[in-house]
Amino acid sequence: MNNRGQMLMVAGLLMTLTLLTISISISHSANLGRYQGERHDPAPLLTMIDANLPPALDAELVGGASAEAAFATAAQVFENSFAAHGYALVLKLDSSSTNGSATTFSYTILLSDGLLDIEFERTATV
Amino acid sequence: MKLPGRAAQMHVLEVLLVATLFTSAVNVAIVSLPASDATRVGDDNLRHQGMQLLQVLDEWQTGAGESTLATWLGEDNSSALQSYLDGGLPAAASYRLTGTHGGSSETLVDRGAPQGTVSIAFRLVWVGSELWELELSLWYGPRGTA
Numbered sequence: 001m002n003n004r005g006q007m008l009m010v011a012g013l014l015m016t017l018t019l020l021t022i023s024i025s026i027s028h029s030a031n032l033g034r035y036q037g038e039r040h041d042p043a044p045l046l047t048m049i050d051a052n053l054p055p056a057l058d059a060e061l062v063g064g065a066s067a068e069a070a071f072a073t074a075a076q077v078f079e080n081s082f083a084a085h086g087y088a089l090v091l092k093l094d095s096s097s098t099n100g101s102a103t104t105f106s107y108t109i110l111l112s113d114g115l116l117d118i119e120f121e122r123t124a125t126v
Numbered sequence: 127m128k129l130p131g132r133a134a135q136m137h138v139l140e141v142l143l144v145a146t147l148f149t150s151a152v153n154v155a156i157v158s159l160p161a162s163d164a165t166r167v168g169d170d171n172l173r174h175q176g177m178q179l180l181q182v183l184d185e186w187q188t189g190a191g192e193s194t195l196a197t198w199l200g201e202d203n204s205s206a207l208q209s210y211l212d213g214g215l216p217a218a219a220s221y222r223l224t225g226t227h228g229g230s231s232e233t234l235v236d237r238g239a240p241q242g243t244v245s246i247a248f249r250l251v252w253v254g255s256e257l258w259e260l261e262l263s264l265w266y267g268p269r270g271t272a
Contacts, residue, residue, distance in 0.1 A: 007134040011141040018145040022152050029156040038170050044177040048249055051184060051193065055252040078250060081259055085248045 040116040045087065049109060050122070053078060053091070057105060058126040067096035067103050075107075088112040094121070102126070168266065169245045172219055176247025176262045179214045184251060199225065199234075199253045199260075208235045211262075212269075220269045227258040234260075238270030 053074060060070030075091035082089035090110040097104050102125055109120045183195040190197075198206050211221060223235040240263055247262040 003131055003134040007137050010138050014138075014141050014145050018149055021149050025149075025153055025156055039174040041174060041177070044181040044249070047181050047185060052250050052252045052257065056257055059255065077257060081248065081250055085246065 035115065038115070040113060042111060042113075042116065042118055045082070045089075045111060046109070046120065049078060049091075054124045054126050057103075057124065061103055061126065067098065067105065068093065070103075071096065071105055071107065082111075086113065088114075169243050172216070172264045172266070173245035173247050175215060176221070176245065176264050177249070179211065180247060180249040180260060180262060183210060184249060193251065195249075195260075196251050196253045199251065199258055204234050208237075211235060212237075215264070218266055219264055220267045221265075222263045224261045224263075225258050226261070227253070227256050236270070238267065240265050241267045 056074040056077065057070050060073050061067070063070075065073065071091075071093045075093075078091060079089050088111070090108075092108045092110065094106045094108055096106070104123060104125045106121070106123050109118075109122060111118050111120075180195065183198075184193050186194040188194050188197050197203075207223060211223065215221060220237045220240075221235070222233065222237060222240065224231055224233050226232075242265055245264045247264065249260045249262075251258045251260060
């Protein structure tokens with residue numbers, strides 16, 4: 001191979017590497033910019049459910065509803081409110097048991113803000 | 127045309143130099159220039175602060191072991207809510223707190239008319255015998271009188 005051919009090959013290789021670097025830099029920057037400054041903190045949302053779902057369940061039970069119906073009604077209120085504020089929430093009842101006047105609910109929290117998806121299992125006795 | 131060895135080496139070095147300069151310039155520009163949606167940062171921070179303020183107040187227990195937020199809502203203690211939010215939110219931000227319960231909605235604290243981008247924080251709170259949905263609208267602007 002002559003000198004000219006070698007030079008062209010090296011030049012082409014360098015330009016290819018340059019273009020690759022530039023395109024990767026730009027796409028990385030665009031991805032960073034899309035979510036720049038966003039806060040994805042699920043703590044206020046989870047504490048809201050943990051603190052305020054059990055009294056809502058209790059009120060439904062006191063009103064005479066079955067455990068399943070009480071959970072469905074209370075969960076619906078939370079799911080609707082979360083959806084209205086841009087969060088996808090599903091509260092899924094896994095099991096419930098009644099022992100005397102106490103009812104224990106085991107449920108799963110599925111929460112998404114469009115970027116962050118989390119799943120927790122919870123137990124509440126009311 | 128056949129280039130002499132030394133000239134070819136020089137060309138390779140030139141291409142390398144141009145490529146390095148070009149890449150460096152693009153990288154510096156990416157780091158230095160603001161992103162197009164940088165203004166959203168402040169709005170998202172405001173919403174996040176609102177969510178945290180409501181959370182802290184809900185978890186802050188009174189002497190009787192009740193949620194302070196629920197207690198103040200139950201007592202219709204708007205002045206306490208206003209003092210807490212005035213102190214907790216940035217001085218440059220104004221807000222409006224509304225509560226919905228039992229099918230009716232009421233404004234609990236009103237600190238002026240919203241302007242510009244409004245961020246909304248929310249919290250569901252069990253007060254007495256019903257669930258309240260609180261909405262805290264937040265925006266950057268002067269605070270009006272309550």
